[in-house]
Amino acid sequence: MNNHVGWKKTTAFIMALTLVAGNMPANVGGFFTVGTGIVATAVPPSENNSGILFENASIINSWTSGDCTVTLDSEGTLTVSKNEGSGNGAMADYGSAADRPWHSISSDIKSVIIEDGVTTVGNAAFALFSGLNSVTIPGSxxxxxxxxxxSCNLSSLHFDTRTNDLTLNVQAFKTNPFTTTDITPNNLQYVPINNSNAEPASLTADALKNGNIIIKGVSIVYTPVEAKAPTYEENGNIAYYVGTDDKYYTYDETTSSYTEIDLEDTVIPKLEMQPSMNIVVDSSKMDLNFYVPIADDYSISDYTVTYGGEDQTLSEIQLSNKNYGVFTVKCAAKNMTDEKQFVIKNGDTQIFSENISAAGYLKQLKDHSTYGPMVKSMLRYGAAAQNYFGYKTDxxxxSGIEGYGLDTLKELxxxxNSPSQVQYSQAFDLQYSSYYGMNMTYDYDTSxxxxxxITGSYEASxxxxxxxxxxETYEVTYEKDNTGNFIIVKVANIPIKKLGEPVFTFGGVDVKATDYLARIANNLEKSDKLRDLCRGLYAFYASAT
Incomplete structure (x- = not known):
């Protein structure tokens, strides 16, 4: 077994804690729930998920073409993307259509996507795609x-906004059915390659089909719009620019470049209410469950969340007709003072940030008329765990909880009244093994x-x-220990409130976790730290029942 101390040591119990920064959502319940708990938080977030799944087309083939990668998906879409970190985004040239690696499936191609960053489309790259009806040429x-x-079947051709010129070699679009009115935008201009200083003319379908031209880039004037912080009453926005082409852009100072965005991408949704928290002690685990309120007219996908610098996945839940995104992180008793940053973002814009620790939140409730004593017992138990494991004892x-210092554990x-070794052995009445002792896990769960x-064969024992x-209540496992001389029966995930209830009964003799804790707590041969640990856990259990 990897997560228990030797049989002459006891272990720290894990508590169940649901935690987030802010106040409780309206009508959700009290700060601290004992017994039934809050129904919404008693269900794992994964079970609260809406269950909506999206089937995406799968990639079925890919090729390298110059500085680019070309992929084919199951829906017949060919996508060209620039390889990250190498080259300038130019595809390879092909002597003829038959020379390109995807030629054999030309008739199966329904769509071509050229991603931003690609700079050159190679000779004959997409020729003879008879199923290709439209294409967009990005500004890069x-x-x-x-x-x-x-010789494709293009009836629609769009050019994204560009500030750089675009050179078309001979017959780039030859033998396609589009007309001049099928080209967008309709204000593009060109000059011949062999006369680049000529007066620009309006772009026509014939000019595109014949090629050997340069489509001129457009000079865009950008007007900045300042950022505005969101409030709980109204949305804010990130800084952006409005171009003379009536489109919206962000600006990258490192590259001195503008990137087109949707206007809705600039909007920071109002929080409406702060993230919320509550505590549950029904469970055998210590879970930090964070509730992120989703603003009206927004969805869970509009938010990204990190905790301690790690990305979190939100599951959707509704409380009191309000939508929340929920995520869960694990914590152990000795980690109660660990402080981590909880950050909510809309896109790249931070809309909430607060440093969170379990102990910090609990101390806000230490004077609560109903739950105060339990909160203080939890904090004292956390300190006993820190002391036992030598973790952040400073x-x-x-700290600051009067009357609940570690010295008070000695007064408890x-x-x-636990059964003796002999009583356990007689009650178990085993033929191929003998009772040796008990322990408890001290990691994330409470087992x-x-x-x-083993006195006979391993199989018989x-x-x-x-x-x-x-x-019928708990998961029970049976594993040989590292020495090969013992079999460990593990009763997993016993809730804190049920530590005093029998997990097994043999001939009138009950097997209870509290009997084990009480025996260690009164054993003067054990270390003070170990006795304090067991007494702290027992006192926390007693305050929760």
Missing amino acids: VEMLGYRSFY DPAN KIDD LLIAFR KAELEEKFVS
């Missing part, structure tokens, strides 16, 4: 090769471990234990 493309779109979870009286020394130690 500076060269269309000889017969690059020769920042104890119970915990009655030890009781019972060790049995395991079969006997599997037959006797059965639970």
Whole structure:
């Protein structure tokens, strides 16, 4: 077993905690829920997911073409993208259509996507694509090769806004059915390649089909729009620019370039209300569940969240007719004072940031009339775990909590009515193994471990234990320890409130986690740190019941 101490040591229990920054959502419930818990938080976030799935076309083939990668998906779309970190985005040239690696599936191509960053479309790259009806040439493309779109079936042709010139070699669009009115935008101008100083003329279908021309770039004047911070009453916006082409842009100072965006991408949704938090102690795990309120007219996909610098996946849930995105992170008792930054963004714009720790939140509730004593017991237990494991002892979870110092654990009286070793052995009545001792895990979950020394064969001992130690309530596993001399029966994930309930009963003798804790808490042969750990956990359990 990898997550328990030796059988002469006990372990720290894990508590269940749901946590987020801010106040409770309206009508969700009290700050601290004991017993039934908040229904919404009792269900794992994955079960609250709407279950809507989207089937995407799968990539079925790919090729390298110069500085680009060309991929084919199952819907017949050919996509050209610039290879990251190498080259200038130019595709390879091909002597004829038959020379390109995707020629055999030419008739199956329904769509061609040229991604921004591609600078050159190679000779004959997309010639003879009879199923290709329309294409968009991005602003990054500076060269269309000889017969690059020769003899396709193009009836629609669009050129994205560009400030650089675009050179078309001979017959780039020859033998396509589009007319001049099918070209957008309709204000493009060109000059012949062999007379680049000529007066620009309006672009026509014939000029495109014949090629050997330069489509002139457009000079755009950009007017800045300042950023505005969102409030809880209205949306804000990020800084952006409006071009004389009536489009919207962001500006990158490092590259001195403008990037076109949708206007809606500049809008920062109002928060409407702060992220919320509540605490649940029904579980056997310590979960930090964060609730991100989703503004009206926005969806969960409009938000990105990080916790401690790690990206989090939001699951959708509705509380009191309000939509939230929920994510869960794990925590152990000794980590209660670990402070991590919780950040919410809309796009690249940060709309919320706060440093969060379990202990910090709990201390806000220490004087609550109903839950105060339990909160203080949780914090004291967290400090006992820190002390036992030697973790951040200079920042104890119970600092500033009067009357709940670690010294008060020595004053606690915990009655030890646990069965003796002999009583357990007689009650278990085993033939192929003998009872040795108990332990508890101290990682993320709370599990009781019972060790049995193998006295017969391993197979016979395991079969006997599997037959006797059965639970309808908990998951039970049976594993050989590292020495090979013991089998460990593990009762997994016992809720804190049920530590005092039997997990097994044999001949009137109950097996309970609290009996184990009480026995260690009163054993003067154990270290002070270990006794404090068990007493702190027992006291926390008692305050929750």
